[in-house]
Amino acid sequence: MDCIFCKIANKEIPSDIVFENERVVAFRDINPVAPVHILVIPKAHVASVQELDEKHYGDLTEIFKAIKEIAVKEGIDKSGYRVITNCGKDGGQEVFHLHFHILGGESIGKLRCK
Numbered sequence: 001m002d003c004i005f006c007k008i009a010n011k012e013i014p015s016d017i018v019f020e021n022e023r024v025v026a027f028r029d030i031n032p033v034a035p036v037h038i039l040v041i042p043k044a045h046v047a048s049v050q051e052l053d054e055k056h057y058g059d060l061t062e063i064f065k066a067i068k069e070i071a072v073k074e075g076i077d078k079s080g081y082r083v084i085t086n087c088g089k090d091g092g093q094e095v096f097h098l099h100f101h102i103l104g105g106e107s108i109g110k111l112r113c114k
């Protein structure tokens, strides 16, 4: 499948990986919008939140465990951070492999911006 995040998960293209286990990989966003901008993905391809079903729930648990661990490693667990997943056209999704943005290292501001 021609999916850039599958290729990152399979190490077919390089990325700055900050966390990895059997089910999850996390790497720095190539175009960061905050001092800490990390993408957390399941290794198994699923396009977006809208495609999730029961077989993905284990991955979601691992993703949120990873997010907590990454926040500690990056030193933003106490200052705080935002977790975002964009879904579909109106959500602004550009890469159709489910991913959670971790944004932190400074105040991330209001929830919605146009």
Ligand code: 5GP
Pocket: 004, 015, 016, 027, 028, 029, 030, 031, 032, 039, 085, 086, 092, 093, 094, 095, 096
């Ligand atoms: P979306 O808009 O789909 O929620 O976010 C996609 C994110 O993936 C963007 O923030 C973009 O900068 C990032 N991105 C796209 N291609 C690559 C890549 O090849 N490597 C890395 N590290 N990030 C990427």
Ligand code: ZN
Pocket: 003, 004, 005, 006, 007, 045, 046, 096, 097
């Ligand atoms: Zn994929």
